[in-house]
Amino acid sequence: MLSKIILASKSKVRKNILDKNNIEVIVEPSNVDEDIVKISLLKENASPEIISKNLAELKANKVSAKIQDKIVLGADSVIDLDGELISKPESRQEAMDILRKLNGKMHLLISSVCISKNGSMIWNHTDKATLIMKSFSDSELAEYLSKISDENLYAYNVYQIEGEGRNLFSSIKGDEDTIMGLPIKKIKEYLNLQK
Secondary structure, eight states, X not given: OOSEEEEOOOOHHHHHHHHHTTOEEEEOOXXXXXXXXXXXXXXXXXXXXHHHHHHHHHHHHHHHHHSTTSOEEEEEEEEEETTEXXXXXXXXXXXXXXXXXXTTOEEEEEEEEEEEETTEEEEEEEEEEEEEEXXXXXXXXXXXXXXXXXXXXXXXXXXXXXXXXXXXXXEEESOHHHHTTOOXXXXXXXXXHTO
């Protein structure tokens, strides 16, 4: 496996997944303005999956154009609720609004990854998980949110699947690492071929 890759993200969750899998990482955030990209793509009626793929590629390409001859990994995760794009919350009120939307419903968690070199994509992969959220009252949702630290709330798609968030769901079908934002098995398969 390649000894070192560059992660075009400041996500501690993604870095932890790579660390746990013995992939040495240098963090170099892309600082892509995701909101501008999302607004532009939504105007073109892009699906949540297309938006996720585009953002992962944009992040990887931007960083790999600056750092030549290195493998750069970009990633993006979104929620697809019946075709509606749901992004990470930026406030506790937004988190509550998202939980209300997902309440009692099925949604997809889409995680896209892209590996780039010298400013161009050389590999990508998108994985999906299907989650069905139980039905909760507003007070139960508020209680759940009160247990989540700000750092965790804004780092995840409103729920921590490896912590308190697991209790929100009646059904989870898909890879846990995908839900946490990095389908590591496929990344490792690709990196192993690059020895």
